[in-house]
Amino acid sequence: MHEDVRDVDAIRVLASGSVVADRGQVPWLVVDDDGSPVEPVRRYLNDFVARGASSASVRSYAYALLRWWRWLRAVDVAWHQATPADVRDLVLWLQRAPKPRSAERTVSVTTAGTVNPVTRKKHLGDGYEPRTIRHSNAVVRAFYTYWTEDVRDGPLINPVQLDRRHQERRPHAHHDPLEPFRPEGKLRYNPKVPKRRPREMPDRAWSDVFARLTSNRDRALLSMDISCAARASELLGLCMDDLDWGDQLVRVIRKGTRAEQWLPASSESFVWLRLYLADLGRPLAPNAPLWWTLRRRDHGDGLRRQPMNYEALRAVLRRVNAALGTNWTMHDLRHTASLRMSQDENLSLKDVQVILGHAHLSTTADIYTVEDDLHVVRRVHQHLAEREKRNRQTPAPVADGYDGADLAVLFGEV
Incomplete structure (x- = not known):
C-alpha cells in the first residue's frame, strides 16, 4: 500500500485556538476557539510543571503544541492517530510557510533576511528558522513520550521518531565516564542548523x-x-x-x-x-x-x-x-x-x-574557544601592512650591469 503524498503548498493552516495565561497550577494553556482547554495538552503541561518547568518554558511548549494542534486540524488527523508522515509534512510546510504576524512589517520590510552591514548579523526573516522547527519537533516528541510511555492510554506510537540509520552499535556502549552523555540519536526530520560563532561586540x-x-x-x-x-x-x-x-x-x-x-x-x-x-x-x-x-x-x-x-x-x-x-x-x-x-x-x-x-x-x-573571524582578519591585515612596510624599507638589490645611482635618478628613491 503506497502512502499518499500531500501537497504541502496547498495546505492552509488556520489560526484557530490560542495560548492563554491561567491562574491555576498550569500557568499557560492551549484553548480551542470556544475558550475550553485542549485536554491532552493540558494534562501534559500539568505533568511538565510537576517536573519543575518554569513558566517561560511552559509558555514556549504551549505555543509549539498549539502549532501542532492547528496542523493536525488542517490535515484532518486525530491527535492520537498521528504518524511520522504527519511530522514530516509539518516540517516541509514550516520550511516553506511564512510566519503569521499580528501586523505587517513596516520598518524591517527591506531588511528581513538580509545581513546587517554594521553587526554582520543576519536579520530575522519571514519564515521559520531551523532552530524553531527543531524545537517544535522536540516539544511534540516530549508530548507523545508522555502519552505513550507514562500514561499508556493514548496513541500507540510516537510520531516524532529518532533517526537510527547510522546507529550501528548499542547507545553509550563505550561511554567515557568523564564525558557527558550524548543524545542517543537525532530526530528524523530535524533540519540542519549552521553553527554560528559568537561574535564579540567591539x-x-x-x-x-x-x-x-x-x-x-x-x-x-x-x-x-x-x-x-x-x-x-x-x-x-x-x-x-x-x-x-x-x-x-x-x-x-x-x-x-x-x-x-x-x-x-x-x-x-x-x-x-x-x-x-x-x-x-x-x-x-x-x-x-x-x-x-x-x-x-x-x-x-x-x-x-x-x-x-x-x-x-x-x-x-x-x-x-x-x-x-x-x-x-x-x-x-x-x-x-x-x-x-x-x-x-x-x-x-x-x-x-x-x-x-x-x-x-x-x-x-x-x-x-573559537577564533573570532574579525580578530583573524584584523591580524592578517596587520601582517600584510608590516610586510609592505618591510619591503619599502629594504629595496631590492640592483642587478649586475646597472648603476644604482642611475636607477635612482630614473625611477626616484623608493
Missing part, C-alpha cells in the same frame, strides 16, 4: 549603544549584563535583596536548573544602579522587582509603574538599533562578556563555565 560599538540609552535604568541594566554575562531573563528576575552592594554581586536564578548563583558585576553598573534607584523617588521593598517601567493602564489615571518584562527590554534595544542601523540583541552582550573573559589570561576556562552557568565544561569550550 568596544566602539558598545560605546555607541551606551550613548544612545536614554535612562539610568537602561544604562544600569545593560552595563550589568555586559559585565556579568547573565541571561536577560535572569537579570529581569532580580529583586532588591538579590544585590550585594559591598562586594558588588548580583544573585540570579539560573535558567533551567533554577539554582541560585551570585555573579560579580562591574562597579560602573552599580553606579548607574544607584542613579536609577534615586530616579524612582521611592524605596523598593526587599522582595520587590528591581526593574520597573512606566506603562499606560486602562484605569483612567495615566502612566503607572509596573515590573519590566522582556518585551519592554526589547523595545529599548529596538530604539537603539533604529538610531544606529544595527540589530544588536541582549544575547550579544552575554556573548561579548563571555568572549572577553575567555580571552583573559587571568581567568581559566573553568572560571568562565561557572560564570555562564554551563553544566559541562565542553559546552563552554565548544562555544567560546
Whole structure:
C-alpha cells in the first residue's frame, strides 16, 4: 500500500485556538476557539510543571503544541492517530510557510533576511528558522513520550521518531565516564542548523549603544549584563535583596536548573544602579522587582509603574538599533562578556563555565574557544601592512650591469 503524498503548498493552516495565561497550577494553556482547554495538552503541561518547568518554558511548549494542534486540524488527523508522515509534512510546510504576524512589517520590510552591514548579523526573516522547527519537533516528541510511555492510554506510537540509520552499535556502549552523555540519536526530520560563532561586540560599538540609552535604568541594566554575562531573563528576575552592594554581586536564578548563583558585576553598573534607584523617588521593598517601567493602564489615571518584562527590554534595544542601523540583541552582550573573559589570561576556562552557568565544561569550550573571524582578519591585515612596510624599507638589490645611482635618478628613491 503506497502512502499518499500531500501537497504541502496547498495546505492552509488556520489560526484557530490560542495560548492563554491561567491562574491555576498550569500557568499557560492551549484553548480551542470556544475558550475550553485542549485536554491532552493540558494534562501534559500539568505533568511538565510537576517536573519543575518554569513558566517561560511552559509558555514556549504551549505555543509549539498549539502549532501542532492547528496542523493536525488542517490535515484532518486525530491527535492520537498521528504518524511520522504527519511530522514530516509539518516540517516541509514550516520550511516553506511564512510566519503569521499580528501586523505587517513596516520598518524591517527591506531588511528581513538580509545581513546587517554594521553587526554582520543576519536579520530575522519571514519564515521559520531551523532552530524553531527543531524545537517544535522536540516539544511534540516530549508530548507523545508522555502519552505513550507514562500514561499508556493514548496513541500507540510516537510520531516524532529518532533517526537510527547510522546507529550501528548499542547507545553509550563505550561511554567515557568523564564525558557527558550524548543524545542517543537525532530526530528524523530535524533540519540542519549552521553553527554560528559568537561574535564579540567591539568596544566602539558598545560605546555607541551606551550613548544612545536614554535612562539610568537602561544604562544600569545593560552595563550589568555586559559585565556579568547573565541571561536577560535572569537579570529581569532580580529583586532588591538579590544585590550585594559591598562586594558588588548580583544573585540570579539560573535558567533551567533554577539554582541560585551570585555573579560579580562591574562597579560602573552599580553606579548607574544607584542613579536609577534615586530616579524612582521611592524605596523598593526587599522582595520587590528591581526593574520597573512606566506603562499606560486602562484605569483612567495615566502612566503607572509596573515590573519590566522582556518585551519592554526589547523595545529599548529596538530604539537603539533604529538610531544606529544595527540589530544588536541582549544575547550579544552575554556573548561579548563571555568572549572577553575567555580571552583573559587571568581567568581559566573553568572560571568562565561557572560564570555562564554551563553544566559541562565542553559546552563552554565548544562555544567560546573559537577564533573570532574579525580578530583573524584584523591580524592578517596587520601582517600584510608590516610586510609592505618591510619591503619599502629594504629595496631590492640592483642587478649586475646597472648603476644604482642611475636607477635612482630614473625611477626616484623608493
